[in-house]
Amino acid sequence: MSGDPVGVLILFGAFTVMLLLKVPIALGLALASIGAAMWVDLPLQIIGQRMIQGLASFPLLAIPFFILAGEIMGSGGISRRLIEFANILVGWLRGGLAALNVVGSTFFGGISGSAVADTSSIGAVMIPMMKRYGYHADYSVGVTISSAAQGVLLPPSHNMIIYALAAGGTVSIGGLFAAGIVPGLLLGTMIMVVSLLIARRRGYPKGDPITARDVPRIVWKALAGLLTPIIIVGGILSGVFTATESAAIASVWAFVVTFAFYREIPLRSFIGILGRTMKTLATVLFLIAAAAGFGHMLTILRVPADVTDFLIGLSDNPIVILLIINLLLLALGAIMDMAPLIVITTPILLPVATSVGMDPVHFGVMLMLNLSMGLITPPVGSVLFVGAAIGDITMEQATRGVLPFYLPMLAALLVITFVPQVSLTLPSLLGF
Amino acid sequence: MSAATPDESGARRALRWAILGVDRVTDLLALSLLVFLVLSIAWQVFSRYGLGSTPRWTSETALVLIGWVGFLGIAIGIRERSHVAISFVVDRFPAGLRAAAERLAPLLMLLFGGYLLVQGWEFTVQMMGVTLPSTGLPRSVQYGAMPVSGVLVLLYSFLQLAGLNTAREIGAAGEDHGDAGTTGGNEEGSV
Numbered sequence: 008m009s010g011d012p013v014g015v016l017i018l019f020g021a022f023t024v025m026l027l028l029k030v031p032i033a034l035g036l037a038l039a040s041i042g043a044a045m046w047v048d049l050p051l052q053i054i055g056q057r058m059i060q061g062l063a064s065f066p067l068l069a070i071p072f073f074i075l076a077g078e079i080m081g082s083g084g085i086s087r088r089l090i091e092f093a094n095i096l097v098g099w100l101r102g103g104l105a106a107l108n109v110v111g112s113t114f115f116g117g118i119s120g121s122a123v124a125d126t127s128s129i130g131a132v133m134i135p136m137m138k139r140y141g142y143h144a145d146y147s148v149g150v151t152i153s154s155a156a157q158g159v160l161l162p163p164s165h166n167m168i169i170y171a172l173a174a175g176g177t178v179s180i181g182g183l184f185a186a187g188i189v190p191g192l193l194l195g196t197m198i199m200v201v202s203l204l205i206a207r208r209r210g211y212p213k214g215d216p217i218t219a220r221d222v223p224r225i226v227w228k229a230l231a232g233l234l235t236p237i238i239i240v241g242g243i244l245s246g247v248f249t250a251t252e253s254a255a256i257a258s259v260w261a262f263v264v265t266f267a268f269y270r271e272i273p274l275r276s277f278i279g280i281l282g283r284t285m286k287t288l289a290t291v292l293f294l295i296a297a298a299a300g301f302g303h304m305l306t307i308l309r310v311p312a313d314v315t316d317f318l319i320g321l322s323d324n325p326i327v328i329l330l331i332i333n334l335l336l337l338a339l340g341a342i343m344d345m346a347p348l349i350v351i352t353t354p355i356l357l358p359v360a361t362s363v364g365m366d367p368v369h370f371g372v373m374l375m376l377n378l379s380m381g382l383i384t385p386p387v388g389s390v391l392f393v394g395a396a397i398g399d400i401t402m403e404q405a406t407r408g409v410l411p412f413y414l415p416m417l418a419a420l421l422v423i424t425f426v427p428q429v430s431l432t433l434p435s436l437l438g439f
Numbered sequence: 440m441s442a443a444t445p446d447e448s449g450a451r452r453a454l455r456w457a458i459l460g461v462d463r464v465t466d467l468l469a470l471s472l473l474v475f476l477v478l479s480i481a482w483q484v485f486s487r488y489g490l491g492s493t494p495r496w497t498s499e500t501a502l503v504l505i506g507w508v509g510f511l512g513i514a515i516g517i518r519e520r521s522h523v524a525i526s527f528v529v530d531r532f533p534a535g536l537r538a539a540a541e542r543l544a545p546l547l548m549l550l551f552g553g554y555l556l557v558q559g560w561e562f563t564v565q566m567m568g569v570t571l572p573s574t575g576l577p578r579s580v581q582y583g584a585m586p587v588s589g590v591l592v593l594l595y596s597f598l599q600l601a602g603l604n605t606a607r608e609i610g611a612a613g614e615d616h617g618d619a620g621t622t623g624g625n626e627e628g629s630v
Contacts, residue, residue: 029529030544031522033513034551041554052562055555055585062509063502063581068480071473071508248484255480281470286521288473289512293522296509344523386527 018043036297054300061299072254083265085232086128092229102206103214116158117236125155145408148398153412156379160191173353182439197415298350325363340381510584514591552592559585
């Protein structure tokens with residue numbers, strides 16, 4: 008066991024009490040770290056210094072750019088064009104609007120990497136439309152939010168960068184991005200199949216046919232937006248840009264597309280976009296900074312090593328260990344949001360996973376899926392809240408609507424957890 | 440900071456305008472630094488591929504800027520009450536207990552603001568003699584974000600402790616609308 012059980016108790020006890028009493032999570036992390044630092048007689052300044060240093064990392068700079076690019080694309084009419092584009096592909100199916108929703112989310116997830124942004128922009132168009140065509144509200148919300156959760160796996164995803172930072176800079180962002188693609192598409196396909204099966208049984212309508220004449224215009228308009236993820240992912244995977252550079256280019260590109268090409272919103276709305284970016288960024292950066300202080304105390308108190316010893320002591324079977332990690336992450340995801348959990352659990356659970364032979368990139372993909380399922384799981388699920396609000400239904404109804412979609416998600420989780428090749432083949436082909 | 444009323448005293452009105460001024464300056468500073476951050480990295484890429492040379496100042500400057508954006512963000516998030524927190528436990532408390540629990544967060548923020556101001560200031564002063572490798576600026580430029588943020592955190596948590604709603608709705612459609620009432624959801628601001 009740890010040489011300092013009291014220190015560990017202060018760190019986790021103080022944090023848990025503050026967490027339950029509605030103290031902002033990042034503040035709880037910072038104060039608990041300061042408390043533990045006092046206990047082990049470290050200079051108090053160390054936590055503040057670690058917080059500043061935690062932010063001063065070049066890969067981290069990609070996060071503000073991704074959030075900014077996502078905000079610009081989300082405000083400037085890209086979601087509607089992506090939906091029109093997806094309509095060409097799957098709109099003609101029975102339950103076509105549901106399939107459309109999933110494909111639209113896949114495209115959008117490839118742009119913003121934020122499940123909340125995905126739900127609020129795709130959902131704001133799709134949920135009212137689906138209800139108008141006779142789809143049940145709870146089903147519409149269920150499809151929207153489960154496919155939004157899928158977007159977290161698809162690059163670019165700022166949550167993956169948070170993970171790469173939390174993992175201590177040893178995990179390549181390019182490798183992670185490449186690793187998310189196949190699992191993301193796999194999950195999207197499974198969600199779409201389930202949504203179409205339900206649609207067929209309930210007799211939901213087919214979508215409106217599109218005239219062939221309109222197709223080139225729709226594709227052209229959507230292409231400008233779709234180029235954003237291509238710039239980012241292509242630039243990183245080919246090694247031309249670093250993640251940070253490609254993210255900066257993407258936000259400049261998103262700006263040009265929105266304000267010079269689409270021109271749906273006036274230039275002055277950029278101030279509002281910046282303000283919203285700042286608001287999201289404030290939350291994320293405080294968490295990352297505080298987690299750097301917390302992580303320092305975890306290491307000093309030897310917590311990751313102890314947790315690994317404890318879990319390995321329970322069983323030396325990797326399958327059992329990975330199942331325990333999954334259950335733990337799903338349970339934590341139900342009560343906490345994604346970014347805080349990434350920064351808290353990565354330093355503790357990644358060593359456990361690597362000790363049973365898991366690749367850190369593979370662990371990252373598994374972590375993303377677990378925590379994104381948490382986003383749609385009550386009692387606390389930010390995506391569930393947003394979806395229910397847009398669909399104008401209660402949390403209970405939204406929960407019922409999302410229930411059938413746990414089936415494909417859990418199936419995908421098992422496949423992704425126990426078949427490393429699903430995640431790791433693409434990155435190794437690309438030379439990461 | 441209730442809405443302006445005719446019988447509002449001069450001192451109270453002056454205070455309200457002073458706080459509004461602080462809010463504005465904070466937002467302006469944070470957003471300008473954010474734009475500068477984007478432009479410096481965009482310039483780095485352009486310079487590397489377009490002009491064939493990587494400027495030395497860009498990444499170091501960006502790393503200083505992100506610290507400032509982050510620490511100003513701590514204060515802005517506290518002002519807007521947008522930092523992620525778990526509210527479903529406290530929401531189930533009886534009214535009296537809940538009111539007490541709601542006071543805990545601002546109280547702890549006050550503590551944290553004090554920490555940032557005092558410890559951050561000391562550290563900033565210590566770092567006066569250390570220079571950043573590329574730009575040659577003192578490292579205090581980077582750590583100065585702590586005490587500055589500390590002052591703002593102290594201000595906003597004090598106002599919230601006094602029961603005022605400090606949210607300015609940064610990024611909302613209509614800025615600067617009235618701030619009556621003390622609502623403020625903590626569930627938002629997730630990513």
